[in-house]
Amino acid sequence: MHSNAVNRIMPLWIAVLPLFTLLCVFIGGALFTELGGNLVVVAILLSAVVAGLIGYARGIKWQSMEKAAVDKFADVFPVVLILLSIGGLIGSWMLSGTIPLFVWLGIALIDPQYIYVSAFVAASVMSLFTGSSWASAGTIGVALMGLATVMDASLPITAGAVISGAYFGDKMSPLSDSTNISAIAAKADLYEHIRHMIYTALPSFMIALVIFAVIPVNQASDSIDAQHATQAMQIMIEHVFLPAWWQMLPPLLIMVAIVKKWPPVVGITLSTLLALLLAVGLQPFSVVDAVNAYLHGFTLDMLPASQQHDAATNTAFVKLVVRGGLYSMVGTLVVIIAAFLLAGAMQATGALNVIIQSMLKAVKGTFSLVASTLVSGVTLLSLTSHGGVSSLIIGNLYQPAYTKHNLANVNLSRSIEDSVTLLDPLLPWTVSGLFMATTLGVATIDYLPWALFCLGGPLFSLLWAALATRSGFGIRRLKLQTES
Template sequence: MKENIDKLPSPWVSAIPLVVLTLLLYAVIRAFGGGAIDGGSQIALLSATSVCVMLSIGLYRCRWSVLEEAIIENIRASASAILILLLIGAIAGTWMISGVVPTLIYYGLKILHPTFFLVASCAICAIVSLMTGSSWTTIATIGVALMGIGRAMGFPEGWVAGTIISGAYFGDKLSLLSDTTVLASSTVGVNIFTHIRYMLYTTVPSMLIALATFTVAGLTLAHGTSTHAEFYAETLAATFRISPWLLLVPLATGILIVRKLPAIVTLFCAVVFACVAMLAAQPHLVMQVGGGAELDAMTAFRGVLTTCYGHTAIPTGVAQLDELVATRGMAGMLNTVWLIICAMCFGGVMTGSGMLRSLTEIFLRWVRRTFSAVASTVGAGIFFNLCTADQYISIILSGRLFRDLYAERGFEARLLSRSVEDSATVCSVLIPWNSCGMTQATVLGVSTFVYMPYCIFNIVSPLMSLLVAAIGWKIKKQQ
């Protein structure tokens, strides 16, 4: 990518677009709250982009053609990520209406027991989030249901919220369907399967510590009994045809992943598998979504396509479950796609103008070893979460800022993508004014400061990243 190499901008001037972006995002979050991603954050990014362009051209005589080429190259590099996100939207719809996700939730709810409620809640949210790729959806749906169950059992609401958030962010972080996972890997330029496999070295130990903590808490905290879990499970069974045969869909997808097929091919096959399962196992739902009086060829065609690209809402009679089984398809990913394009514009002009390089030079002066590189990345991810109040922006800025630095120091790109996820993704929900923190506090009805100490996975993840870097486990330098 071309840079304005005639005169490298001053770090102070280079920081101005970031300051403008931070202030604008702060105002957007205050004004729109959890709806900031619907357009406000995108306008903030484009506004900060224009500031960067004006400074580059006005102060450093950078040619617009250089900036334009950098923007185009950035957007071109994100094309596969955008296609993956659209396929993720299709999977979210087809896996839900086909009964794959409801079957997984059904069997998960069956294992609930008061003594092991906390650890089971964490595990259920992890599975649901892993299969749906969305921590927000998991928390806002099954998480809300588990909050009600936990309160009925007499558990402190901070503990219950902490287990839900820990499980949801674990699944989100490792899911092929997660937009943050796709964003982190694509921003750094790492194959998504490589990225997910490498995250296991920090994510699994962090989750084991969280599960152990929740197990001990469940054995020691006072609690009662509840039949809520059984009620939700039976409601799902009354709406969907629950069958262990439906688990063949995620199993077949897993086989494709193990065989290391390209992500786009794997995800497309996953959609096809689910469409076949939908027609075989849930013809009544296909007819309902397709809007026909009977399941003829045209109704089936409309139902399958609507499930892939559009909004679906299957009534279950229970508000929380209605929200859980509602899907948005490919259309539901368009705000994230819009955000990525705007972020790529901002990153492009920051790179093309040399401003990103100027800021990176500051870190180059003292980042010598693996630990200092990872510590800087983790610190930057948390810092951007604090400043920009948005995890998506934090992921993009952290990845773009350190990508060249890691390459020059000989560190693997997958180390950067993992460090970004260990900080920018999981810590966003711990910050009260961050869009994630505000949303989850509102959805669960628990203050961020109340649930924060009990989000064990989210707290341990960045520390585990630092520990693994300190001992050098599975970390190699490129030759």
């Protein structure tokens, strides 16, 4: 059936039809419906239906599309395990008082007027030393979001600052998986790759730093009511979680695990267990509370009856502590599965290959090559939801083109980072986008305009490519092995 259809070369307009559907449903749904978080699932599933119908018309069997989806999910299964384990980590760190300790210290040390730039710098440092944007956002990022709530600061701006800092460190750290994979994909030296990224990372970092430093925080932060709110939060944390030095042990264990290069799930699980043991041994919580915090997150009914009423009346405290748990990530998994149904159909029909090859054919010079790499990177990322897989595919497909245009491999590795790595948290249906939105409690579409560092990378990458024929700044030629 349809044997002739399956052998025909797919027209480009048909290949992009599922992506066009995704974009139209997502934008139209946001403007004309009130689906909220369900819009992402609806948009992806409808796009998957369109891709499936295209496959059926071309004689592709359902089993082939299903297998492609399963294979892609298998590729990201380790990442899914990390996603689930961080949900448990947040619940356990809340029960032990680790995250409340960070908030308690932040109230004492950070001026409310500098909460945004403080969030940006703190996340940058954490991610630079750990090489993990997820670890940075899932630990210090959660605490900073709680601090922003207390200080009456904008949560979308704070989330954008956290994500910007987290991805700056992730991009520039030799410990980062994405940085290493990008270098490997382009067959570039790791440290040469990091040095070459300075051309796009440094100006993006400086612009973000200045903007986050000058953005005014809600004027209510200076009011007597706001001061009373922060004092009430400090008192509540002291009364409930008994801040102490030992609450820093779980994050220290995470850092040890990263430096020792233990598997991420192992490090996160050990830190979670340590936090639960500390909560049961040194905090007024039971073993049952520990299990429930790990599975469902922290809840106010875990507190002694004498504290529950005061805690419930403090809205900022409730927003800070009632979160986390393994099951908090289940909704994210539904979106991931839907995304892989779309990706499987796109791959099985050959639509993905048609799109990438069309982009390569349009390459005329340095600018169009870099632009094509960026677009291909974000296209693959949107369909695979896996930065590593996307990076490796782009590196393999584009390396001959960079050599043909006399461009060193570090240009390709940087272009991969500036598309795949930096735009990953800005797509609502990717694993990273879902993780950031779920962990920080802010919808992707809300924090996207404030993820300044992530937006700056692709823009500066295009700028240096556009100026390549005039100045050569920021572009390394293959025959000239020193920076232009």
